[in-house]
Amino acid sequence: MTGDTGKVPSVAFSPDGHTVATGSRDNTVRMWDVDTGKTRTTVDGHTDQVNSVAFSPDSHTVATGSHDWTVRLWDADSGRTRLTLIGHTAQVNSVAFSPDGRTLATGSTVRLWDVATGTTRTTMDGHTSLVNSVAFRPNGSTLATGSTDKTARLWDAVLPPPDAAIRKICRAVNRDITPRERTAYLPGQSVGPVCPTGPP
DSSP states (O other), X not given: OOOOSSXXXXXXEOTTSSEEEEEOTTSOEEEEETTTOOEEEEEOOOSSOEEEEEEOXXXXXXEEEETTSOEEXXXXXXXXXXXXXXXXXXXXOEEEEOTTSSXXXXXXXXXXXXXXXXXXXXXXXXXXXXXXXXXXXXXXXXXXEEETTSOEEEEEXXXXXXXXXXXXXXXXXXXXXXXXXXXXXXXXXXXXXXXXXSOO
């Protein structure tokens, strides 16, 4: 399959087997028909090379990670951008959907995103250098990551509901949540106290 004008660092089959997505150093994403080898759609939007591509489990969405520090979700048929995920502060080397398709993991630092809203569900701190690869366990319970810090890590990918997590934080530290905790657990609520001020 020819058409890309730059090196192609990432390819992915759609789960239904009909389409291959390629991410190129020419900043584009292409959808190819597996049977004919012809380009179905060429997607523009990233401003630097595309490092990683992945299909959602239902084959309808393609996620891409780029040197431009962004992650994008695309409609696999039309090539239109559904969401642009912003928050990384370095190149995004890897993207992976959870088996249920509701969560996207990205590797630069490690982030989990809500696919429906494009908000960060949580960040996972531990690696001391760029993360090059992310992958979910088949049952979705665990995320594996590999880094240039010469380590691989396993993370619990099942997050508590936001209200349960916040109650746990309040009980444990006896204070309101910090800005970082607010970003992780309440991305849509930027102001106002969260923890109850009275006795439990």
